[in-house]
């Protein structure tokens with residue numbers, strides 16, 4: 001045990017192909033919401049049922065946007 005695969009900088013969002021600054025738990029604000037919803041895993045990779053969850057996530061966001069109006 002010498003080499004560990006963790007070259008990700010702690011101050012950048014963990015999510016794949018995201019270069020935003022991390023705000024919470026190593027994610028930027030957008031990806032933290034996705035992480036909370038289970039779309040993105042702790043290691044920044046998409047969940048297996050990402051597309052299914054993404055639909056629910058979009059619906060959820062629409063609903064909460066309507067509540068404000």
Ligand SMILES: [Zn+2]
Pocket residue numbers: 013014015018019020027028029030031
């Ligand atoms: Zn991000």
